[in-house]
Amino acid sequence: MDAELVEDPAPTPAPAGDYTDSGVPTFDYVRDQIENRTATAAGATELAGESAPGRSVEQQFADREKAGREKLEEIRRAMREKNG
Numbered sequence: 001m002d003a004e005l006v007e008d009p010a011p012t013p014a015p016a017g018d019y020t021d022s023g024v025p026t027f028d029y030v031r032d033q034i035e036n037r038t039a040t041a042a043g044a045t046e047l048a049g050e051s052a053p054g055r056s057v058e059q060q061f062a063d064r065e066k067a068g069r070e071k072l073e074e075i076r077r078a079m080r081e082k083n084g
Contacts, residue, residue, distance in 0.1 A: 018029030 018026045018032075020026060
């Protein structure tokens with residue numbers, strides 16, 4: 001059986017950034033990517049109003065609007081009573 005020895009090709013350079021010399025992403029890089037995607041998903045959910053914090057902000061706004069209307073009506077009643 002005849003065989004020919006072939007030398008290993010030159011190693012390909014690892015991508016720049018958070019990779020090891022062999023081209024494998026580091027644990028920190030992978031963790032950062034997961035955290036970024038999680039934060040993006042949570043933010044999108046909150047902006048869509050589908051989460052409790054999103055509803056809470058909407059409810060707070062509605063409560064403030066209602067309180068403002070009630071206070072304005074109270075002031076108008078007081079003005080009517082004063083003027084007669």
